[in-house]
Amino acid sequence: xxxxxxxxxxxxxxxxxxxxxxxxxxxxxxxxxxxxxxxxxxxxxxxxxxxxxxxxxxxxxxxxxxxxxxxxxxxxxxxxxxxxxxxxxxxxxxxxxxxxxxxxxxxxxxxxxxxxxxxxxxxxxxxxxxxxxxxxxxxxxxxxxxxxxxxxxxxxxxxxxxxxxxxxxxxxxxxxxxxxxxxxxxxxxxxxxxxxxxxxxxxxxxxxxxxxxxxxxxxxxxxxxxxxxxxxxxxxxxxxxxxxxxxxxxxxxxxxxxxxxxxxxxxxxxxxxxxxxxxxxxxxxxxxxxxxxxxxxxxxxxxxxxxxxxxxxxxxxxxx
Amino acid sequence: xxxxxxxxxxxxxxxxxxxxxxxxxxxxxxxxxxxxxxxxxxxxxxxxxxxxxxxxxxxxxxxxxxxxxxxxxxxxxxxxxxxxx
Numbered sequence: 001x002x003x004x005x006x007x008x009x010x011x012x013x014x015x016x017x018x019x020x021x022x023x024x025x026x027x028x029x030x031x032x033x034x035x036x037x038x039x040x041x042x043x044x045x046x047x048x049x050x051x052x053x054x055x056x057x058x059x060x061x062x063x064x065x066x067x068x069x070x071x072x073x074x075x076x077x078x079x080x081x082x083x084x085x086x087x088x089x090x091x092x093x094x095x096x097x098x099x100x101x102x103x104x105x106x107x108x109x110x111x112x113x114x115x116x117x118x119x120x121x122x123x124x125x126x127x128x129x130x131x132x133x134x135x136x137x138x139x140x141x142x143x144x145x146x147x148x149x150x151x152x153x154x155x156x157x158x159x160x161x162x163x164x165x166x167x168x169x170x171x172x173x174x175x176x177x178x179x180x181x182x183x184x185x186x187x188x189x190x191x192x193x194x195x196x197x198x199x200x201x202x203x204x205x206x207x208x209x210x211x212x213x214x215x216x217x218x219x220x221x222x223x224x225x226x227x228x229x230x231x232x233x234x235x236x237x238x239x240x241x242x243x244x245x246x247x248x249x250x251x252x253x254x255x256x257x258x259x260x261x262x263x264x265x266x267x268x269x270x271x272x273x274x275x276x277x278x279x280x281x282x283x284x285x286x287x288x289x290x291x292x293x294x295x296x297x298x299x300x301x302x303x304x305x306x307x308x309x310x311x312x313x314x315x316x317x318x319x320x
Numbered sequence: 321x322x323x324x325x326x327x328x329x330x331x332x333x334x335x336x337x338x339x340x341x342x343x344x345x346x347x348x349x350x351x352x353x354x355x356x357x358x359x360x361x362x363x364x365x366x367x368x369x370x371x372x373x374x375x376x377x378x379x380x381x382x383x384x385x386x387x388x389x390x391x392x393x394x395x396x397x398x399x400x401x402x403x404x405x
Contacts, residue, residue, distance in 0.1 A: 049384065052391030056398050063402045171351040261403070268399045283321055294380055296371060296388040297328075299321045300335060304367055307339045308396045311346055315403050320351050 034278055036285045043295050044282040046275070055271060062267050066260050067201075082161045082259050082317070084205040088114075088192045090165035091209065095182055095190060098173060104185050107211070113191020116143040117208035120156070124206055125197035130319070132156060140210065149189075150215045155181040157209040160199065161261070162318035168207065171320045178320055187211040202260060261317040272309045276302055331374045338366055346400070353404040360404070364397030 033051075036042045045051060088109075096106040120143045123134060133139050140156040157178050162168040172178040181187075191210040196203070283298040285291075325332050342363040349355035371389035375381040 047388070049387035049391040052388070052395055056391070056395045059395065059398050059402060063405075174351060264403060268403070271395075272399070287321070294382055294385060296385055296392065297324065297374070299324050299332070300367075300371065300374075301392055303332070303336060304339065304392065304396055307343050308399060311343055311400060312403065314347065316350050318351060319353075 034281065036282055036289075036291070042286065042289075042291050042293055044278050046278050047282060047295075047298075047301075055275075059268065059271065063264065066263055069260075069263075082163065082202070082204040082261075084163050084194075084196075086162060086165045086168065086194050086205060086207060088194055091169070091192050091194070091207065092190060094165055094169040095209070098169065098182055102183060104183065105188070107187060107190035110149070110189035110191050110212070112147040112149040113144065113189055113210045113212055114193060115147045115191070116140075116149065117191045117193035117210045118195065119143045119146065120210070121193040121195035121197075121206045121208045125195065125199060128199065130158070130160065130199060132158065144210060144212060149212060151212040152215040152217070153184075153186045154210065154212040155184060155187065156211070157181050157320070159207040159209075159318060159320045160204050161259075162205070162207070163259075167316055168318060168320070171316075171318050172209075175320055181209075181211055184211065186213055188213040188217055259317070261315075265312050265315070268312050269309060272305050272312065276305050276309075279305075328374060328378075331370070335367075335370055338370075339363065342366070356404045357401050360397050360400035363400070364393040367396070368393040 031037065032039050033045045036044055040048070092107070092109055100106055120140060123138065123143070124130060127134055127136070129135050141151075141154060144151060144154055157172055159168045159171065162171070172182060189212050191212070193208045194205060195208075196205050198204075199206070279298045279302050286293060286298075342359055346356055346359045346363075349359060368389050371392075372381070372386060375385050375389075
């Protein structure tokens with residue numbers, strides 16, 4: 001492989017034919033890719049349909065590669081994962097803030113429900129699934145019953161891959177089914193678990209929020225037992241079982257270098273900005289030469305890529 | 321590029337407006353990723369057909385132009401859809 005230093009020096013080492021030829025070839029290739037000229041029909045080669053299609057394949061390949069990298073371990077932890085600073089007290093505060101703003105009673109922290117939530121989170125890591133019902137058919141209510149919380153109404157909300165509490169609460173409030181759980185006037189108690197672990201090879205934080213009202217509670221509605229899960233059809237999808245390890249809480253922020261989402265964003269943005277730069281340069285050169293070309297509109301492509309870049313930058317992670 | 325914008329002012333205003341609406345919808349539908357994917361697909365399809373219609377109206381169209389819009393639409397749609405997985 002030619003070294004950049006060698007390449008830059010090549011006019012001074014003309015006796016080195018090998019490097020000289022390689023340097024010229026590299027220059028020609030770069031010029032062919034980016035500079036409108038006869039060899040590329042006066043349109044930067046990178047803007048031709050085939051290279052653009054190839055870039056789509058590269059994007060897909062990189063996405064797969066990120067999946068593979070999720071399994072790479074460093075001595076201190078995984079390369080990729082979602083570090084979070086979500087705390088139970090913040091979730092209770094956020095949930096009650098939403099309820100009180102609508103005139104509902106604030107929920108009381110219940111240790112039994114929290115025990116049930118922790119059991120559910122551990123179960124998801126152990127059996128590697130992301131759903132309200134486990135692959136073995138275990139339902140949220142089974143965890144609640146196992147801690148002897150005799151409920152007349154209960155519900156469960158799940159979340160993962162969030163880095164902080166506020167966007168997670170916002171995501172729940174933006175989802176009608178999760179919001180219905182948070183704003184259910186029949187609930188009195190809340191239990192929470194924020195557990196770090198590995199799900200499908202990616203280190204992440206699972207949040208399990210369980211709501212309930214004891215059967216002995218006389219203040220809430222007297223209607224029969226109801227079980228509600230903040231669930232969408234999408235959440236029913238069970239994910240592939242790839243690993244079974246559970247990471248102790250507080251471990252994630254120490255070991256993780258990058259989140260898969262941030263890595264994808266950085267890569268996609270570099271593709272987009274490269275294309276915008278080439279489109280600007282190609283348009284400038286063609287305009288300067290007053291070339292007549294039958295090609296797509298650079299300005300339109302630039303407008304589209306600017307909007308796409310905006311969405312990539314402001315895309316919010318997290319799954320509920 | 322300013323001259324290009326002036327010569328197809330209405331087309332560019334339509335393009336920018338629809339893309340802007342798609343961006344708002346994409347962000348609005350968070351955290352529902354299925355809906356975000358639908359918006360991404362619609363955005364890509366719109367851009368593809370916008371390109372074809374504008375070029376057809378100006379009688380500057382050939383298979384290479386069609387493939388270029390197809391490739392750009394595919395790339396942008398793929399990027400958005402991959403983000404939502």
